[in-house]
Amino acid sequence: MTVIKNAELTAGNSFTQNQALGLLTELVPVSLNNINGREIQTTSAKKLHAYLGVGRDFSNWIKGRIEEYGFIYEQDYINFDSPNLANQSTESVQIKQWKTKRGGDRRSKDYCISLGMAKELAMVERNEQGRAVRRYFIQCEERLQHIAPQDVRKLRDQLKARITAANDFKPMCAALELARAEQGKLTQAHHYTSESNMIARLVLGGLTAKRWATGNGISGDPRNSMSADQLKHLSYLEQSNITLIELGWDYHQRKTELTRLSQRHLAKQLEVAND
Template identity: 30%
Template structure:
């Protein structure tokens, strides 16, 4: 299968994309219709989007048969495959296979070997450092997400009865405590709640499972500056 369609790189938005000349594709498919009308028809038929599936380039100093500035269309390989399929001809399928082969070769291109051991070691170290930084960035993102979830859990309240967890309420009033102190304070809150006949609620916490929540009046009484260490 001999197909003469060059693969080039062109800017589409902020990306550098592999493209093919619409005029070369037009010639390979053996289309009888004039190029410009054919290109516009393919764009409409394939619902292609400019600067995503194709680009238009005005050829300065070149005029069409009607005296207008000549416009060239350059399509992405994906759009080229669609055009080949839409043609419904044997040649169209050959063109599609050609583009698929171009993609396979590009993905399977071998990385040149580095002969100098010091250079190879440096490249390996840089690759490892890049991978480490990417993993650290991923972990930081995940930690931020977890902290956000924790903040939601700790500040969780039941508006109808003003219930909070110990950790949530201590953070809310600006006197945060650690898990051990929260457990001790929780026992006091539970005892006081039973004494006053107030409901002890349950809140699902991803860190500790199910934790109790207490009425705000109980928390106010227990979480005084003298009891928080």
Template identity: 55%
Template sequence: MTDFNNLVPVTETQLNGKLQQTVSAKALHNYLKVGNDFSTWIKGRIKEYGLIKNDDFLIFDSSEFRNQSTNNEQQIKWTTKRGGDRKSTDYILTIGTAKELAMIENNEKGRAIRKYFIRCEEHLKEIAPAIQKKAFKRLKARLEVADYSRPMCDALTIQRLSLGKETKPHHYTNEFDMINRIVLGMTAKAYRKAHNLTGDIRDHITEEQLNHLAYLEKSNITLIDMGWNYEKRKAELIKLSQSYIIRLLGKVA
């Protein structure tokens, strides 16, 4: 059986403002074994069939086509017979455009690869509702953890005020760092560095981690209101976190 995914990988690229399934025109040309050289073939097809740049294809002046999906790090490299990169232009086609070009060739290989592209599209349609549902659940978790962040800071301010103490920025940071260490194993600053991130780490972590953070922040508000000090709250939050994980694993099982 032909391994189409290895010969002509379908990847994902930001094109025309959205993430789309795409194909390297060079990979398609190489598979189809079209008589013309690549440059003549692709430019001829673009002109003949009115393909539109940034709608039907993108141009990459590089030997590499990097998949822009965070879930897939596929990379296509083109080499000369002598070895090394062939520094030339590649055209990144939408899967719809790739289907058209395959059909135009009107040969067995063209028909076979077209069917493969259709299967890729059908698979995406099948999983799209699940992807959308997962994204919605993550957004809900992100909003929930945001709901508790401000009240937690307010509770800390009130507690310290009742003790005649001023609350400075690092006091709030200490609370968030404590909870981040329990859930993520490190502070937000360390997490950003470890994962090469910028901005709020809560925009990058998983739905499960967000729910865990929200649970501990909500619990911490109660403990602060009860007048517990930092060390006592930390010990209790660690216990609550362990219980939370056990319950979560029980649901999965």
């Protein structure tokens, strides 16, 4: 695979940055893929590694970056067998495809990574290739926003709702722990689970988040695959539950009130949808 040298991207060179960005569409193609139920723009980590001209071998490089920067499986990336057969041995000879020492084909593992992860990987290489590929990924995002603005707004809405829901869950757990401590009770893991399941059932049609994910073939954190409306509903109930816990309401009282609030929330959402 061709790698554009640093000198080719400098100002005044006949090989312009626009030409480099155009070539990137072939070297590091971007496509829409499904990661854990989310349709997002992705690229091949192996092709990105080759373009960036990284000195380390691919396997150690990608594993090291994932560990160093805390990228999350099925959120930032997934694994798959690369369609390109890689030479796994110095004794191999390339004829029409790479062969292992034993004579069989061996596919090397690749990673399907989100554009956010790809941009960060490009930035940390701190070379001209990295800066060029980051600009390219930004252009891809802008192009998608121009072509499919509704899809982009939907993704951003889901991300915003996901962050809000994450910010509400911990305070709810903290409020529950404090309320029980004031009563001289120890809070254990199952207490948090019961609280979470109570709210999830109101949002997910009577199912816990775990059962809902299993029924929909979803792996990983179920919240990552919930719609923006589901996450907003969840967040609303978690915020309400914090207030009820602080007021000293017991579990059954809170469940009754949260059920009423949930129904009111859904009714309002239906009114908005029908307007």
